[in-house]
Amino acid sequence: AVVSTQSTGNNFAHDNIEILEENKVIVHSNRHAVGHINNQVSDWSFPMDRVFHNAAQDTVYNNCVSQIVDKALDGYNGTVMAYGQTGAGKTFTITGSTENFQERGMIPRALSHLYQSINSMIEHSITVRVSYMEIYNEILMDLLATEDDEAKTLTISEEDGVTVVKGLTVKIANNEEEALNLLFEGETNRAIAEHALNHASSRSHCVFTVHIESRSRTQSSSNYTLSKLNFVDLAGSERLGKTKSEGVTKKEAMYINQSLTFLEQVIIAVADRKREHVPFRQSKLTHVLKDSIGGNCNTVMIANIWGESAQLEETISTLRFGTRMMCVANEPLQNVHFDPVLLVKEYEQEIKSLKMELAMHDTLANRSNVSYEAYTESQQFDLQQMIRRYISGNVQDIEIVNLRQVKEIFKQFKTIVLNQEKEIESRMIQKYNLDMAADGSKSSRRNSDGDNGVGETDGTGFGLGVAPPSAKLEKAAVIETRKLKSRKTTKERLGSGGKKVSQPPSPQEDVPELPPPITPALSSIPPLHPPSSPPTKSDAFEEFKRERGSEINRIFIENKKTLGEKKRSAKDLASVINGCKREIDSAKVSLEKMRNKRIAEEGEAAENVYDEEEFEILTVLKQLKRKYKENHTELQCLQSDISYCQRLVDQARQRLVQEFDQWYLESFVQVGDQTRPSTTTAPLTAMAPSPSPQTVEDNQEKFERLQLELMMENPESIPYLNAKKKMEKKAIYQPKMPGKIKATVRNAPPTVMSKV
Numbered sequence: 001a002v003v004s005t006q007s008t009g010n011n012f013a014h015d016n017i018e019i020l021e022e023n024k025v026i027v028h029s030n031r032h033a034v035g036h037i038n039n040q041v042s043d044w045s046f047p048m049d050r051v052f053h054n055a056a057q058d059t060v061y062n063n064c065v066s067q068i069v070d071k072a073l074d075g076y077n078g079t080v081m082a083y084g085q086t087g088a089g090k091t092f093t094i095t096g097s098t099e100n101f102q103e104r105g106m107i108p109r110a111l112s113h114l115y116q117s118i119n120s121m122i123e124h125s126i127t128v129r130v131s132y133m134e135i136y137n138e139i140l141m142d143l144l145a146t147e148d149d150e151a152k153t154l155t156i157s158e159e160d161g162v163t164v165v166k167g168l169t170v171k172i173a174n175n176e177e178e179a180l181n182l183l184f185e186g187e188t189n190r191a192i193a194e195h196a197l198n199h200a201s202s203r204s205h206c207v208f209t210v211h212i213e214s215r216s217r218t219q220s221s222s223n224y225t226l227s228k229l230n231f232v233d234l235a236g237s238e239r240l241g242k243t244k245s246e247g248v249t250k251k252e253a254m255y256i257n258q259s260l261t262f263l264e265q266v267i268i269a270v271a272d273r274k275r276e277h278v279p280f281r282q283s284k285l286t287h288v289l290k291d292s293i294g295g296n297c298n299t300v301m302i303a304n305i306w307g308e309s310a311q312l313e314e315t316i317s318t319l320r321f322g323t324r325m326m327c328v329a330n331e332p333l334q335n336v337h338f339d340p341v342l343l344v345k346e347y348e349q350e351i352k353s354l355k356m357e358l359a360m361h362d363t364l365a366n367r368s369n370v371s372y373e374a375y376t377e378s379q380q381f382d383l384q385q386m387i388r389r390y391i392s393g394n395v396q397d398i399e400i401v402n403l404r405q406v407k408e409i410f411k412q413f414k415t416i417v418l419n420q421e422k423e424i425e426s427r428m429i430q431k432y433n434l435d436m437a438a439d440g441s442k443s444s445r446r447n448s449d450g451d452n453g454v455g456e457t458d459g460t461g462f463g464l465g466v467a468p469p470s471a472k473l474e475k476a477a478v479i480e481t482r483k484l485k486s487r488k489t490t491k492e493r494l495g496s497g498g499k500k501v502s503q504p505p506s507p508q509e510d511v512p513e514l515p516p517p518i519t520p521a522l523s524s525i526p527p528l529h530p531p532s533s534p535p536t537k538s539d540a541f542e543e544f545k546r547e548r549g550s551e552i553n554r555i556f557i558e559n560k561k562t563l564g565e566k567k568r569s570a571k572d573l574a575s576v577i578n579g580c581k582r583e584i585d586s587a588k589v590s591l592e593k594m595r596n597k598r599i600a601e602e603g604e605a606a607e608n609v610y611d612e613e614e615f616e617i618l619t620v621l622k623q624l625k626r627k628y629k630e631n632h633t634e635l636q637c638l639q640s641d642i643s644y645c646q647r648l649v650d651q652a653r654q655r656l657v658q659e660f661d662q663w664y665l666e667s668f669v670q671v672g673d674q675t676r677p678s679t680t681t682a683p684l685t686a687m688a689p690s691p692s693p694q695t696v697e698d699n700q701e702k703f704e705r706l707q708l709e710l711m712m713e714n715p716e717s718i719p720y721l722n723a724k725k726k727m728e729k730k731a732i733y734q735p736k737m738p739g740k741i742k743a744t745v746r747n748a749p750p751t752v753m754s755k756v
Contacts (some may be wrong), residue, residue: 001048001049001300001301001302001303001322001323001325001326002048002049002050002051002052002060002063002064002300002301002302002303003025003046003048003050003051003052003302003303003305003319003322004052004055004060004089004093004302004303004304004305005019005052005053005054005304005305005307011307011308012307012308013307013308013309013312015028015309016028016029016309016312017305017307017312017315019051019053022047023047023048023049023050023051024045024046024047024048024051025045025046025048025051025319026043026044026045026046027043027044027046027312027315027316027319028042028043029041029042029043029044029312044316044319044320046319046320046322046323047323048303048319048322048323048326049326050063050064056102057093057096057102057103057104057105057106057109058102058109060093060106060302061106061109061110064080064300064302065080065106065109065110065300066113067298068080068229068298068300069110069113069114069117069229070117071298071332072114072210072212072227072228072229073114073117073118073121073126073212073214073227074225074227074334075214075225075226075227075334075335075336076227076297076298076332076333076334076335077227077228077229077230077291077292077296077297077298077332077335078227078228078229078230078297078298078299079229079230079231079232079289079291079292079297079298079299079300080094080106080110080229080230080231080232080299080300080302081230081232081234081289081292081299081300081301081302082094082232082233082234082301082302082304083234083301083302083303083304083318083321083322083325084234084236084237084303084304084305084306084314084318085236085237085238085304085305085306085311085314085315085317085318086195086197086198086201086235086236086237086238086243087197087198087201087236087306088236088304088305088306088311088314088318089304089306090202090233090234090236090302090304091105091202091233092105093105093106093302093304094106094107094208094231094232094233095107095108095183095187095233096108098184106231107183107208107231108180108183110210110229110231111176111179111180111183111210112176114128114176114210114212114229115128115175115176115179122217123216123217123218124214124215124216124217125214125215125216125217126212126213126214126215127172127212127213128172128173128174128179128210128211128212128213129170129171129172129173129210129211129213130144130170130171130172130173130179130182130183130208130209130210130211131144131165131168131169131170131171131208131209131211132144132182132183132185132186132206132207132208132209133154133165133168133206133207133209134189134190134191134204134205134206134207135204135205135206135207135259135284135285135288136191136203136204136252137204137251137252137255138255138259138283138284139284140154140155140156140165140168140284141154141189141204142154142167142168142169143185143186143187143189143190143206144169144171144182144185144186145169146169149169152167153167154166154167154168155167156284156287156288158290162291163287163288163290163291165288170211179210183208186206186208190202190204190206191203191204191252193248193249193252195238195243195244195245195249197238197242197243198236201235201236202233202235202236203235203249203252203256204235204252205232205233205234205235205256205259205285206232206233207230207231207232207233207288207289208230208231208233209228209229209230209231210228210229210231211226211227211228212225212226212227212228212229213225213226214226214227220342221342222338222339222340222342222343222345222346223336223337223338223339224336224337224338224339225334225335225336225337226335226337227335230289230292230297232289232292234260234263234285235256235260236256237256237257237260237314237317238253238256238257239314240253258283259283259284259285259286260285262279262282262283262285262286263283263285263286263289264321264324265279265282266278266279266280266282266286266293267293267321267324267325267327267328268324270293270294270328271324271327271328278294293328294328294329294330295330295331296330296331296332296333296335297330297332298330298332299328299330301322301325303318303319303321303322303325304318305318305319355372358372371404372402372404375408380408380412383405383408383409383412384412384415384416386398387409387412387413387416388416391416535668537664540660540664540667540668541660544659544660544663544664545656548659548663549656549659549660549663552652552655552656552659553656555652556649556652556653556656559645559648559649559652560649562645563642563645563646563648563649566638566641566642566645567642569638570635570638570639570642573631573634573635573638574635576631577628577631577632577635580624580627580628580631581628583624584621584624584625584628587617587620587621587624588621590617591614591617591618591621594611594613594614594617595614598611598614
């Protein structure tokens, strides 16, 4: 780190800033003690690498930057960074003045030095590329982008440990003039504003990067060097009280101070060898400068100070930042890369040379018949036959010639084993299919020999696959289909007097249908309930809970019991917490009374003095608070368990009701419809109930039927409504996790489905 002072003429604060020959800056403060002891530090000493007071630009460049440019040509990364308060001369140091050639900054001088060195390095082919970017209000801006590229978004990424800005424009500069044109083009796009301390203050951090690629012309080597040279013009730190910034300028100052604060935090973290994590990603500036701070780079920081007494606090802050920067240890390494195309050519040449050397060695060792080329198909077949003879025992040994033959033997062994596995598998499948076919023929003969049973023997059927979910009918459609089928079956099976009515086969059916199963007389089956009317749902529900729904009812009762126990435990714990809270309040009141009494008797001097009784109350109060916290945590866990148990109870109750409705329909409503004959047939006197003019529907069936009719009027709404149903079912059968926030909409407009 070096220090450069701004030329202020006769206004330089010689009484406050002292520059010593051993590159040390001593700052004396103007604050003095008046009437009382002041222990604040009034003198500071800042040792630096170099101190330039009123020095010319070429002096600063020759002593600080020229070495970094020379190293960059050798493949080492370099960074020149200017830091200081606003108006201290950072932009002047980095860019310089365009009006006077002698006052040009570090970038023009470095470009001139770079191209002069390139012209003298005839044995190397060097390509120079330039990029220019700024960080304005934590947004990356490309200063060399064209109108078509302005909409691109710049992102920072890391590739092989190197920080790269994706989307940034990188242009080739064949000579110094082209490079300077790119520099000045970027300067015209920078964000600049005016405030009380500087009429042309930079409102962003700017990074001008020179990418150098060097290849040798004399050596046919695949390696080359790729380095980059960064020139960083940091925006100056500002005190809003001095700059009097308002509006947009104030917002820009806040972003600038924030990023500089993060930069200082990163430098402190890098300098601390015990720190495991360095927060480079806190801001765009620190992320871009990751390679320059403590990485693979030669870094020089120029601390610009404004040497007037009015700017003494900012001067101390800048010098302190410079001393911290001196504690950062960089590890520059030469960036050597390899060209893959040339590398492949080198490998091919090396392989060719090795093959020639190996052939010469085989000739000298009388092994001229050994080949190192890939096996042909005929050679693979011969080797495979030899392996089969070796496995069968006809050949006792296989002569090994070279490693290539060993690899091919293993390959052919693997092929033989895989072929044998496939052959055995095909044999087993063929045998299994024959056995299945034989069993099927036997079972068909047994069924044709006058078997009175209905159906087929287990294990002799076959599957037709699984129907897709879309093929499943809705519940209301299934019920309607069952009722129509039951009525049709009743008409076909029942005749006058309860006898079967035979119907001639349809001419469209070539194969006759199987005869219906033999059923006993209906009068011999004692009815569960009076046939004229089904039982009430309350009685049927009790019967369902005892028989078919016993398991669900048991789970429901157990969950309900667990829920009750959890609620009782939560109630008891809440009473304990309330009692503990009352004790805490009582102890606080007692402690406050004793404190007020002590202050009234002994004065305010005894405010922070506690007697033995107050200490005991404080100890008890501490224990009560700890007990209150533990009980409150336990109550929160209980409340979470109660919510979970409540969901389980609701799910069990809903499933119990749904299965009861289905059972009730199947047991009473549909059975009643099946046993009621058609009015066109003769009545069955006492064997069947009287016909009902209407089909009994519960509320759920009626709702689904009406909904289906509405959907048929507008077929385009079917996918939407089906998806909505699935979502509602998913919300019912997949409970939400405890503590999950659910969004609610107040005063939402009614939907089409909610209108009456």
